Amino acid sequence: MFHKEGHKIILITLLICIAGSVVVDTRVSLPWLRWTLLVGILILLVLILQFFRNPKRRFSLNQGQVLSPVDGKVVVIEEVFEPEYFKDKRLQISVFMSPLNVHVTRYPLGGAVSYSKYHPGKYLVAWHPKSSEENERTTVVVKSPQFGEVLHRQIAGAMARRIVNYAEEGQEVEQASDSGFIKFGSRVDVFLPIGTAVEVSLDQKVKGGITVLASNHGKE
Structure with missing residues (x-):
């Protein structure tokens, strides 16, 4: 579950990562460089997703x-x-x-x-x-x-x-x-x-x- 403040950023990041992956996969010929760039793109996406996560929690409320x-x-x-x-x-x-x-x-x-x-x-x-x-x-x-x-x-x-x-x-x-x-x-x-x-x-x-x-x- 992700917080509403992250929806737009997550969508933009996802589109950028998809486009970047396509470019890297089709334009970069060196295997080691291609895989390094693809892993970097994946790490970026994971970092954005974890930052905007909004885990469900069971609160024990007490006004004292x-x-x-x-x-x-x-x-x-x-x-x-x-x-x-x-x-x-x-x-x-x-x-x-x-x-x-x-x-x-x-x-x-x-x-x-x-x-x-x-x-x-x-x-x-x-x-x-x-x-x-x-x-x-x-x-x-x-x-x-x-x-x-x-x-x-x-x-x-x-x-x-x-x-x-x-x-x-x-x-x-x-x-x-x-x-x-x-x-x-x-x-x-x-x-x-x-x-x-x-x-x-x-x-x-x-x-x-x-x-x-x-x-x-x-x-x-």
Whole structure:
């Protein structure tokens, strides 16, 4: 199963690969070169298909838990000042995605979308300290009864050139449903109230809509 954001790219890539294979097969006479080029074309197609895959998952929804919005690895757990929306200190958990991860972004919580904004910007590597403020990004805030307002931010990386965001202000959304898509690698930051209990550790691998990032145990 492939995500809808990849349908056009997959079709174009498939047509290019078919045309390229025909040209290589009919115009390249050296057997070793012909097979090398054909294998390269096949690898390109496989990479595009795996990037836009959208595997079916069985979600265990719980509004007392904040789910990871994406697949990847936890690279940041710290208290920081969030300057765009809250303008105060928040608990930040960041998940970095490699090009091999599933790139569907999911809502970490269900509730009402109170803020949704797209920011054009640079394409610094996703782990750069300034990427969350200077890169192309989208900021979405969802208000839930258990946690209040929780912000998640899609951040484009060096390879990403387009972020897709489905959130609209005033919209009611369900936990783990599609929030957007980041094409070709990046990261997502989640900003939680101070005192929220963290359920993951640095360098831990997580799955979008499956892994619990934090819970409201211990939250004042």
